[in-house]
Amino acid sequence: MATKTNTSFAEGQLKQIVDRIERLEEEKKTIAADIKEVYAEAKGNGYDIKILRKVISLRKKEPGERMEEEAMLEVYLSALGMMPTEAEAA
């Protein structure tokens, strides 16, 4: 191509990078919207979204991880004299 200079190639490369990123971010946004939609639908079916989110996040964690966190929380609460309710153990 007659008009092609040796810098335009690199510029095209930059543009391409930016385009790819922007396109991927667009896709990500679409999926995020889809997720919101699922939550909304669930809500429409009577589910509590807050709890639902918590369930999802718990499923992400290794069981051991979760137990460790809880143990630590109890340590802190005990140090403050805020023992977790023993009622639930009954």
Added chain:
Amino acid sequence: MATKTNTSFAEGQLKQIVDRIERLEEEKKTIAADIKEVYAEAKGNGYDIKILRKVISLRKKEPGERMEEEAMLEVYLSALGMMPTEAEAA
């Protein structure tokens, strides 16, 4: 019945909801990874990632700022009619 506290109805439905969300989050994660990859590749080609990110974020903001300007115009137009005169305040 506010929020679902009984388990008698459509337990499979909950599972399905969770599955859909997790699948979508998986896709989102994949795309995020792709984006990282593009950045990494760009870095390999000698681009400064920090700057690249700033370019992307500025491009993202520009349309938004145009909207902000329009909003501001609207605000000031409205403001012309929003200041109580002493008479009104009395």
Added chain:
Amino acid sequence: MATKTNTSFAEGQLKQIVDRIERLEEEKKTIAADIKEVYAEAKGNGYDIKILRKVISLRKKEPGERMEEEAMLEVYLSALGMMPTEAEAA
């Protein structure tokens, strides 16, 4: 004052309102920074900030509120066959 028109009074009032709000928001920001500082210091003393935050948030809630949420969470988890570990009850 010779130059005072009857609209400038109201304008001064608007400015005053804006100033008051901005000043208060400034103060709020300062306090938020102070809070961050306390967390940072705590971290320096070996505390786990994440847990610390959870403790603070638990203290904000009514005990009954917390128990209710937990109960609901268990319902959802059960519906998914994710019984909370009985190990901690031992």
Added chain:
Amino acid sequence: MATKTNTSFAEGQLKQIVDRIERLEEEKKTIAADIKEVYAEAKGNGYDIKILRKVISLRKKEPGERMEEEAMLEVYLSALGMMPTEAEAA
């Protein structure tokens, strides 16, 4: 010792940390209430709160946008030296 899991040391310290944070959050809440009050008062004087909020938020953004512009300038200056030529990319 990563993160504090023993309770033997300075339990009072934890309590003190929590107290400080809660006190600061209390102050923050007070200020937030003050802000609401100013808005309410303004409303009583006939101002449109929605517009008022927008004015505040625009004033907040303007300095930030100036900084963004400077950042953009910087970015483009840097970009002049950031594009790999074919030679470098080889």
Added chain:
DNA sequence: CACTGGAAAATGCCGC
């Protein structure tokens, strides 16, 4: 009284 939008908090990522 549920929804939407905006503020605040929390998390995770990146560079040093």
Added chain:
DNA sequence: GCGGCATTTTCCAGTG
């Protein structure tokens, strides 16, 4: 490995 920054998520007040 830590601190700072950007993004994401959560919360809450205002609105219809």
